[in-house]
Amino acid sequence: MPATNYELVIEPSKGWFDIRWRELLHYRDLTLLLVRRDFVSKYKQTVLGPAWFVIQPLLTTLVFTIIFGNVARLGTDGMPHVPFYLAGLLLWSYFAQSLPAIGSCLIVNSNLFTKVYFPRLVVPLSILLSNLIALALQFVTFLAFWAYYRYATEAGAVMQANWTVLLFPLLIIQTAMLAGGVGLWLAVITSQYRDLQHLMSFIVQIWMYASFIIVPLSDVPERFRLWAALNPMVAVVEGTRYAFLGKAALTPLHIGVSAAITLVVFATGVAAFGRIERKFVDYI
Amino acid sequence: MSRPIIEVRNVSKLYRLGSIGAGTFQDALKRRWALMLGREDPLKRVGEKELMIPRDHPQAGSEPNTFWALKDVTFDVREGEVLGVIGKNGAGKSTLLKILSRITEPTEGRIVMRGRVASLLEVGTGFHPDLTGRENIYLNGAILGMRTREIDARFDDIVEFSEVERFIDTPVKRYSSGMYVRLAFAVAAHLDPEILVVDEVLAVGDAEFQKKCLGKMQDVAASGRTVLFVSHNMNTVRSFCTQCVFIEAGRATAGLPVPTAIARYMGVSPVHASTSVDMTTLPRQFSALGDSIRFTRVDVLSHPVRETEDICFGLEVNAAESVKGLLLGAYIGVPGQRCLGVAQTELPGELKHGKNYLKLRIRGGQLASGEYVAGFFIRDSFRDYDYVREFLPFVVEPAVTDDWTSYWHPSWGSVRFACQVSAETEQDAAAAEVSHSAVSLSEQDARP
Numbered sequence: 001m002p003a004t005n006y007e008l009v010i011e012p013s014k015g016w017f018d019i020r021w022r023e024l025l026h027y028r029d030l031t032l033l034l035v036r037r038d039f040v041s042k043y044k045q046t047v048l049g050p051a052w053f054v055i056q057p058l059l060t061t062l063v064f065t066i067i068f069g070n071v072a073r074l075g076t077d078g079m080p081h082v083p084f085y086l087a088g089l090l091l092w093s094y095f096a097q098s099l100p101a102i103g104s105c106l107i108v109n110s111n112l113f114t115k116v117y118f119p120r121l122v123v124p125l126s127i128l129l130s131n132l133i134a135l136a137l138q139f140v141t142f143l144a145f146w147a148y149y150r151y152a153t154e155a156g157a158v159m160q161a162n163w164t165v166l167l168f169p170l171l172i173i174q175t176a177m178l179a180g181g182v183g184l185w186l187a188v189i190t191s192q193y194r195d196l197q198h199l200m201s202f203i204v205q206i207w208m209y210a211s212f213i214i215v216p217l218s219d220v221p222e223r224f225r226l227w228a229a230l231n232p233m234v235a236v237v238e239g240t241r242y243a244f245l246g247k248a249a250l251t252p253l254h255i256g257v258s259a260a261i262t263l264v265v266f267a268t269g270v271a272a273f274g275r276i277e278r279k280f281v282d283y284i
Numbered sequence: 285m286s287r288p289i290i291e292v293r294n295v296s297k298l299y300r301l302g303s304i305g306a307g308t309f310q311d312a313l314k315r316r317w318a319l320m321l322g323r324e325d326p327l328k329r330v331g332e333k334e335l336m337i338p339r340d341h342p343q344a345g346s347e348p349n350t351f352w353a354l355k356d357v358t359f360d361v362r363e364g365e366v367l368g369v370i371g372k373n374g375a376g377k378s379t380l381l382k383i384l385s386r387i388t389e390p391t392e393g394r395i396v397m398r399g400r401v402a403s404l405l406e407v408g409t410g411f412h413p414d415l416t417g418r419e420n421i422y423l424n425g426a427i428l429g430m431r432t433r434e435i436d437a438r439f440d441d442i443v444e445f446s447e448v449e450r451f452i453d454t455p456v457k458r459y460s461s462g463m464y465v466r467l468a469f470a471v472a473a474h475l476d477p478e479i480l481v482v483d484e485v486l487a488v489g490d491a492e493f494q495k496k497c498l499g500k501m502q503d504v505a506a507s508g509r510t511v512l513f514v515s516h517n518m519n520t521v522r523s524f525c526t527q528c529v530f531i532e533a534g535r536a537t538a539g540l541p542v543p544t545a546i547a548r549y550m551g552v553s554p555v556h557a558s559t560s561v562d563m564t565t566l567p568r569q570f571s572a573l574g575d576s577i578r579f580t581r582v583d584v585l586s587h588p589v590r591e592t593e594d595i596c597f598g599l600e601v602n603a604a605e606s607v608k609g610l611l612l613g614a615y616i617g618v619p620g621q622r623c624l625g626v627a628q629t630e631l632p633g634e635l636k637h638g639k640n641y642l643k644l645r646i647r648g649g650q651l652a653s654g655e656y657v658a659g660f661f662i663r664d665s666f667r668d669y670d671y672v673r674e675f676l677p678f679v680v681e682p683a684v685t686d687d688w689t690s691y692w693h694p695s696w697g698s699v700r701f702a703c704q705v706s707a708e709t710e711q712d713a714a715a716a717e718v719s720h721s722a723v724s725l726s727e728q729d730a731r732p
Contacts, residue, residue, distance in 0.1 A: 006478075010386060010395040030426035037412050037423055044414040044455070115409045116427055117386035278389040281382070282299065 013278055024119045034126035039133050053134040054141045057093050061085045068214050077216040077247045080155045086142050087244050088213035088237045091175045094135045095233060096208065098176070100200045101127045102183025106191045106280055113281055120277035121270070124184060128176045135172070146244060160246025168243055171236050178232050178262045181269035188272045191280040211237050218249035229254035232262045287398065288360035289479060289510050290384075295393035297354040297379050298345050343534050352534050353379040357393070359529050359538030361512065363478075366505045368525030368542065369514040370549045375531040377514050381405065384481050384512065399478030399510070402428055406483070408468030413457035417448055417467055420456050424471045438474045445500075446470035466493060473500045480504055484515035498524070518546050518619065522654065523695040547655050547679045550619050559584045559678075563600075563660075566672050576604040577635065577662055577669035584678055585643070591653050591683040591690070591700075595646040597676075599660060600639065607664070608634040614644055615659040616651070617674045624656070624698055631662075652692045652700050653682040 043049045061082055068074045069081040076084040102124045106113065109123055149156030190196045211233040212220075220228055228234050235250060235258035242248035343352045354376045361367050371377050382388045384395065385403035410427040411420050421442055425435040435442075443449055446467040448459070456464055482501065498520065505511050505524065515521050521528065521542065528545030530537045540548070563579040578601070585596035597614065613628030627646045644660075659674035683690055692700070 006398065006400055008397040008401060010383065010390065010397070011393075012389055012391060027426075027429075029430075029432040033423045033426045033432075036419070037415060040419070041412055041414045112410050112427065114382075114387060115406045116403070118427060118429065278386070281388045 013275070020119060024121055024125075027118050027122050030118060031122050031126050031129065034122065035130040035133075038126060038130035050137065053137045057086065057089045057138050058141070060089055060093075064214060074215050075219055077218055077241070077245070078158055079241075079245050079247065080149050080153065080159070083142075083146050083149045083156070083159060083245065084216075084241070085213070086145055087241045088211075090135070090138055090142055091171060091236050091240055092208065092211060092213050092233065093138060094131055094172070095175050095179045095236075096204050097131045097134065098128055098179035099183050099186070099204060101131075102180060103186030103190060103200050104197060105183075106187045107194070107197065110281075121273065124180060124187070124273075127183075128180055132172075132176075142244075158246075159244070161244050162242075162246055164239070164243040168240070171239050171243075174232065174259065174262050175236050177266040178236075181262065181265035181267070184269035184273040185265070188269075188276050188280075191276060192283060207231070207233065210234075213237055216241070216247075216249065218247075220249075225249060225251075226254065226257070229257050230261065232258040232265075234258065286363065289363040289398050290361035290512070291394075291396040292357055292359050292384075293394045293396075295354060295357045295380075295383060295390045295395060296352060297376075297383060297388075298391040299351045299353050301349045301351055354383070354390075354531075354536075355534045357531075357534075357536040359536060361510055363399075363510055364508045365527055366511045366513060366525045368521040368528040368545065369512060369531065370516070370518075370521060370528055370545055371531035372549070373516075376534045376536075377531055378483075380531065380536075381481065381483060381514050397479055400429075401479045401481060402475040402477035403481035404428075404472050404475075404483065407465060407472055411456055411464070411468060414455055416455055417443075417446075417452040417459070420467070421471055424468065425475075428472065428475055429477075430475065434476070438476075442470045442474050445473060462493070469493075469497055469500075473497070477509070479510045479512070481512045482514070484513070484517055484520065518549065518655075519621075521546060543653055543655065543679065543681060547677075550655050550657075550677050559676075561676055563672060566675055568670065568672060575670075577607065577610075578602045579660055579662070579670050579672060580639075582660065582676060584676070589648070589678070589680055591649060591651070591680055591692075593648040595648065595651070595678070595680070597644045597646075597658065597660070599642045599644060601635065601642060601662065601670075602639055603635045603637055606634050606637045607669075609664055610635055610669070611663050611665075612642060612644060613661050613663075614646065615661070615674055616646075617657050617659070618698055619655060619657050619677065623674070650700055650702070651680045652696065652698050653680050654698055655679045656698070 043052060046052060048055065064085045065081040069076065069085075105123045105127065106120075113120065146159070146161075150159050150161075186196055186200065210228070210231050212228065217225060217228060217234060217238050229250075235255050238248040238250045239255070242250055341351075343355070344350070345352055357376075357380065359367075369377055369380065379388075381403070382405075383390050384397075384401075385405060387405075408424065410424055412423065415423065421439065422432065422435055426432065443452055446463075446469075448463050448467050451459065451463065456467065459467070480501075501511065501513075502524065513521070513525060525542055528540045528542055530540055530545045530548050532548075537545075537548075560581060560583045562581055564581075579599055580602050581600040583598035583600075585598050586593060589595050599612070610631040611628055612631050613626050615623050615626055617623045627644070629644075631642070656678055657674040658676045658678060659672050661671040662669045663671070682692065
């Protein structure tokens with residue numbers, strides 16, 4: 001008999017929530033190596049290397065500051081433009097990077113999936129983790145700008161960081177779950193219908209405008225704010241601003257709605273993905 | 285007896301053709317919409333043929349356009365066995381392989397695998413061109429299911445086997461394709477599973493490296509691990525497998541001895557006592573010389589034939605005139621390879637005008653067990669009258685005997701060379717040497 005008492009049973013899958021979590025744990029080395037692959041391959045053969053992860057949001061902030069801040073003169077809750085946009089972009093970039101990557105992961109990696117078995121969730125998980133590295137770099141940059149504006153400029157004196165900063169990791173987790181949940185749904189749908197692949201960047205763009213990164217939620221009349229908060233990213237973006245800048249139009253209700261929607265999207269996304277992961281190779 | 289290491293029970297796989305695969309979101313919406321309004325499926329009318337699989341097709345499913353790629357496949361694999369899975373293209377081999385590798389799941393049935401499985405359907409899966417050889421070894425190893433510390437332990441062996449030491453820190457996109465394949469196979473070869481599921485495409489690269497790959501796989505098999513090997517290459521199957529599963533139209537026949545399975549694959553059915561083939565329509569090698577003499581039919585008179593028995597062919601030959609001094613011959617070859625040899629002999633008397641029936645007997649004991657193809661020719665001293673290339677498959681089965689000296693290993697080729705050995709005394713040997721040197725001396729003397 002084989003040395004191990006290992007026994008593997010292959011059967012048609014049943015039920016909705018048939019995820020082999022222990023297997024996912026066994027493949028943690030693969031997850032980390034994929035994280036490394038994603039991260040390393042992004043800046044191989046570039047001069048600036050990982051600096052690009054910082055430069056991108058800074059350029060976006062610059063554009064926002066010029067166009068929306070100075071030309072269109074949209075409000076920023078009385079905050080200096082640069083930290084206001086940077087704070088909003090922080091988790092938004094994480095979301096906007098992860099969502100399309102997860103959404104297309106089944107198609108992009110189909111050569112892998114049709115040749116070898118490993119828990120398919122490893123791939124979206126590695127995407128979320130590798131984008132976390134970029135987020136960390138961007139967070140450090142943000143802190144540097146925040147400190148400069150807070151202590152070296154007069155306009156920055158209005159910025160009030162408070163204890164909710166400690167809850168920032170929760171916002172990261174929420175963003176990851178939301179990007180994961182929506183991304184997995186997109187992956188499930190695009191594995192059958194490629195149409196969404198073409199819509200992906202458009203979805204992300206529209207979503208950005210709906211996430212109050214350019215204007216604060218306080219610019220919206222109060223009775224519409226709950227509607228806006230149905231987009232979970234609103235609570236994430238406004239939450240970040242509240243924690244670091246001390247001002248946001250967020251209520252506990254908004255946060256609750258946002259968290260609930262995120263949980264539902266995440267759980268259904270994982271379930272749908274789990275249901276399709278062992279079949280999609282038949283029609284990809 | 286212990287339980288089998290792989291148990292496959294009634295595994296079936298149903299594929300749906302067309303309706304999802306070709307679909308776009310728009311199509312799906314159209315279909316839903318039509319269903320809601322109670323109309324006929326619009327896509328049926330527009331593009332698609334109504335039925336891609338006829339309803340009476342043996343593999344058709346109960347719903348239209350469904351197709352059983354595998355149906356009720358059942359077999360066991362015992363530990364240490366090297367099981368060859370053979371079958372024609374489209375028979376369902378790849379589907380079975382994909383199910384065993386867990387790439388797709390069965391529609392019905394159950395498989396139990398009692399051991400760590402590694403499956404290799406391709407070498408270099410997941411190699412990233414921008415990463416170095418070293419990084420790719422780790423990544424590829426992890427994709428194949430190895431933990432990082434396992435790769436650490438085997439890293440040096442992998443690099444040595446791949447022969448790319450000097451370039452191990454160079455991105456693999458700068459590798460030659462040969463180096464790339466070598467590195468990729470090296471990782472795969474150092475997996476250490478209890479069950480190895482391998483596709484034949486694995487043996488890639490130049491002939492030298494293919495040999496190395498197969499050698500490595502033979503080592504794996506020799507070390508008592510279980511191998512499931514899918515192949516089209518009967519030579520590899522013959523030299524490598526201990527048993528075969530033959531798949532045809534989604535159904536599997538298990539537990540076949542290797543020669544029998546190969547014979548079925550080659551389209552020979554050893555069950556039939558004799559086969560007759562109409563030769564009138566077969567393509568001729570040389571037709572410029574007219575058709576005064578033509579083979580019209582061949583009967584395989586002894587089938588299956590044991591190694592020790594004579595092989596007999598009955599040939600019906602039609603001649604437009606009577607001809608003398610002819611030579612009848614048979615080409616014997618291994619399928620897919622060049623001719624092994626020719627049996628030819630002069631025809632006694634003359635070939636009479638009209639129909640002749642000639643019996644060609646090839647002495648037994650010369651061909652080792654295996655499957656062969658025969659072709660026939662008839663000619664005089666300087667031209668072929670008729671020549672039909674190897675077309676007729678036949679099987680030579682092992683002799684039923686207890687005599688251990690008749691043992692033949694599948695990798696020993698096809699020809700049993702007749703030979704003798706005699707014991708000689710040392711004096712005889714010395715004498716032979718002296719006479720030999722005497723001959724060479726006298727030859728030297730003879731030279732001017």
